[in-house]
Amino acid sequence: SQKIEQNSEALNIQEGKTATLTCNYTNYSPAYLQWYRQDPGRGPVFLLLIRENEKEKRKERLKVTFDTTLKQSLFHITASQPADSATYLCALGRDDKIIFGKGTRLHILP
């Protein structure tokens, strides 16, 4: 069955450093991959989408890579800030159907 793994339940990063989150998947060939941010008690907020034929996408301080050979996506937040602290979800999709990973809780330490 399809499986999505996001690295470690919680990640602590010092403010100003780059936070790197990992999303690995098996038994699936997504047409696209998305990253979302979720704050406690709230719905996820869309951040970035990267398609299977794209290697890298950037948006402000965010960068996403997508390696379909390794079946892995990396999500980077540069110059991290305490306000970036949240849970980040990886989601894989084909057509209209997407499946989510459990998420990684990121803590940016001041």
Add this chain to the structure above:
Amino acid sequence: GAVVSQHPSRVICKSGTSVKIECRSLDFQATTMFWYRQFPKKSLMLMATSNEGSKATYEQGVEKDKFLINHASLTLSTLTVTSAHPEDSSFYICSARDYQGHYGYTFGSGTRLTVV
């Protein structure tokens, strides 16, 4: 940008009663909406896909008679939890896709349901 409004944000109900959750796309039309359930520290689990003007498509293991979905217009989908039990307590979230925008899914703010 695309906004999805979900109400109520929190609801407490007694066992055996029914609860309706509304999901509205405010500035775009959504022929398809999605309903998820999320347990603490778990991923979002897709429950059903709501199609405007037709029957919802339920995921395996989701009781369609338990979780009634109605998508009567291009901007409104509702999820009714019927004869609620404590094990139905969870965080329910809806989403829709705005094809004119960023091609990601826009989520509602979620509904925390507690059945006592």
